[in-house]
Amino acid sequence: xxxxxxxxxxxxxxxxxxxxxxxxxxxxxxxxxxxxxxxxxxxxxxxxxxxxxxxxxxxxxxxxxxxxxxxxxxxxxxxxxxxxxxxxxxxxxxxxxxxxxxxxxxxxxxxxxxxxxxxxxxxxxxxxxxxxxxxxxxxxxxxxxxxxxxxxxxxxxxxxxxxxxxxxxxxxxxxxxxxxxxxxxxxxxxxxxxxxxxxxxxxxxxxxxxxxxxx
Numbered sequence: 001x002x003x004x005x006x007x008x009x010x011x012x013x014x015x016x017x018x019x020x021x022x023x024x025x026x027x028x029x030x031x032x033x034x035x036x037x038x039x040x041x042x043x044x045x046x047x048x049x050x051x052x053x054x055x056x057x058x059x060x061x062x063x064x065x066x067x068x069x070x071x072x073x074x075x076x077x078x079x080x081x082x083x084x085x086x087x088x089x090x091x092x093x094x095x096x097x098x099x100x101x102x103x104x105x106x107x108x109x110x111x112x113x114x115x116x117x118x119x120x121x122x123x124x125x126x127x128x129x130x131x132x133x134x135x136x137x138x139x140x141x142x143x144x145x146x147x148x149x150x151x152x153x154x155x156x157x158x159x160x161x162x163x164x165x166x167x168x169x170x171x172x173x174x175x176x177x178x179x180x181x182x183x184x185x186x187x188x189x190x191x192x193x194x195x196x197x198x199x200x201x202x203x204x205x206x207x208x209x210x211x212x213x214x215x
Contacts, residue, residue: 002203002205003088003089003092003201003203003204004200004203006088006092007085007088007089007199007200007201010084010085010088010199011199022156022159022160025152025153025156026153026156029149029150029152029153030196030197030198032150033196034196034197036147036196038144038145038147038177038196039145039177039194039195039196041144042144042145042177042179042192042194043142043143043144043145043189044189044192044194045189045190045191045192046189047188047189048187048188048189049064049075049143049181049183049187049188049189050142051063051064051065051187052064052134052139052142054110054133054134054139055115055132055133056115056118056130056131056132056133057115057116057118057119057121057122057130057131057132058115058119059115062108062130062132064183064187065187067106067108068183068184068185068186068187069185070104070106070185071104071105071106071185072103072105072106072182072183072184072185072211072214073105073106073107073108073181073182073183074093074100074105074106074107074180074181074182074183074207074211075108075110075180075181075183076089076090076107076108076109076110076179076180076181076202077109077110077134077140077143077145077176077177077178077179077180078090078109078110078111078176078178079111079112079175079176079178079198080111080112080113080162080164080167080168080175081111081117081118081120081121081167082160082162082164082167083198085178085198085199085201086111086178087121087125088201089178089201089202090109090121090125090127091125092201092204093107093109093129093204094125094126094127094128094129095204096204096205096207096208097128097129099204099208100207100208100211103208103211103212103214105182105211106129106130107129107130108129108130108131109127109129109130109131109132110131110132110133110134110139110140110176111131111132111133111134111176112133112134112135112136112137112140112168112169112171112174112175112176113133113135113167113168113169114133114135114167114168114169115133117133117167118131118132118133133169134176135168135169135171136169136174137171137174137175137176140174140176140177143176143179145176145177145179145194146174146175146176146177147174147175147176147177148173148174148175149172149173149174151173154172154173177194177195177196177198178193178194178195178197178198178200178201178202179192179193179194180192180193180201180202180207181193182207182210182211182214184214190210190213190214191207191210191213193206
């Protein structure tokens with residue numbers, strides 16, 4: 001089953017698990033975010049990827065520039081370990097880790113969560129790639145993919161027990177759009193997937209195909 005199919009299944013099941021009033025608020029928030037058009041304004045193909053240094057789950061500073069010295073980078077932004085869609089996407093990327101590595105590339109995931117939360121995610125999902133903490137979403141802002149939850153939607157997430165204030169280091173309302181970039185070793189974005197729809201993610205097979213096109 002493709003990641004796309006798994007995400008569709010998860011989204012269909014959501015309507016059986018969540019209260020109708022919460023679903024209405026979530027759907028309204030999704031429509032309002034799509035209406036901003038920010039997905040089309042994000043940093044895209046042909047642009048230089050913003051350079052950054054972020055802490056890993058192990059407390060090590062990881063710089064994009066240093067990673068690119070060894071080859072291309074697949075950079076994926078996710079909302080957090082509380083998001084089941086993110087977890088599905090990260091598992092799918094882990095399953096394609098060997099194929100990504102065979103292209104000479106490194107996979108790096110970034111979320112606004114604190115390093116301890118990233119470490120818990122790595123251990124739970126047995127991830128073999130770097131998971132970095134962009135607390136405050138400063139790097140996501142450089143890519144043009146950071147947005148603020150409405151107070152209404154924030155209260156819904158609080159009601160779900162996500163505790164975004166804690167896991168995001170005091171920045172409870174700011175999240176990244178789902179986004180994945182293939183960056184060549186000169187720092188140029190050669191492939192990009194950005195969406196305002198949190199239920200949709202980049203298909204790993206398409207990421208690998210994009211890496212093959214670099215050669």
